[in-house]
Amino acid sequence: MQPPPKAPPPAPGLHRVVVGSGPSIVLAHGFTQTHVSWEPAAIDLGVDHRVTSVDLPGHGASGHDDADLATSAALLGEAAGPAVYVGYSMGGRVALRLAIDRPELVRGLVLIGATAGIDDATERAARRAADEVLANRIEQDGVERFVARWLRQPLFADLEISADDRAARLANRPEGLARSLRHAGTGAMDPPWWDELPGVHAPTLVVAGALDAKFATLGQRLVDGIRLGPGKAELRLVDDVGHAAHLQAPAAIARIVRAHVAGLGP
DSSP states (O other), rough: OOOOOOOOOOOOSOOEEEESSSSSEEEEETTOOOOGGGHHHHHHHHSSEEEEEETTTTSBOOOTTTOHHHHHHHHHHHHHHHHHEEEETTHHHHHHHHHHHHHGGGEEEEEEEEOOOOSOHHHHHHHHHHHHHHHHHHHHOOOOHHHHHHSSSGTTTTTOHHHHHHHHHSSSOOHHHHHHHHHHGGGSSSSOOGGGGGOOSSSSEEEEETTHHHHHHHHHHHHHHHHHOOOOEEEEEETTTTSSHHHOOOOHHHHHHHHHHHHHHH
């Protein structure tokens, strides 16, 4: 078996790839992923939009391994500027934090498979402890074994990833993934952000796979929380897919994002 390719040296800011021209859209990936995971949707959207796909802290060619969610959000905003931000899972947490902290940068928001945190303090502590175990395992076992184990979770049942996506995941640095788990996992949202949701002013579309019952429920809760403030929000379920909707149905996600951007007006 050929060894996985080595990642390029980390960039001083967040590494990003830009395609197309038009209204600006920013794509933020999930844990273990890189900008490559977004390529099918980015190419589609790039036909009539300026699409910036980033490598979040600790992933791909981006450094900042010690970045927490607030720092990650600040770095994302610096890398991409005013735009419609689209985030999946971990990327959704980062995009949501940016919408709360820097509303002037977020013209619109799309959250896929996202949450505002774990309510119960004991459960949050347990999640942080579990993530610490996983982080140690990455450092001990390496990226290839960890990614294989990560993708065997029930959350990703029936998910098939492309060869390019798999290669990009395997090129991640173990120390980057480990620190990302420690600093930017769901347990790190302490306290959780549910009470901050009325501060999201950007028109928001919350997306979940119809087969992902947990995050469909969390998605409705996000919508309800944002609607307590001046922001508008709605939930959209994508048929026949689970948690990683952007990987299982990139064309559908591109259509949803394009319609959301068009609905924002000039």
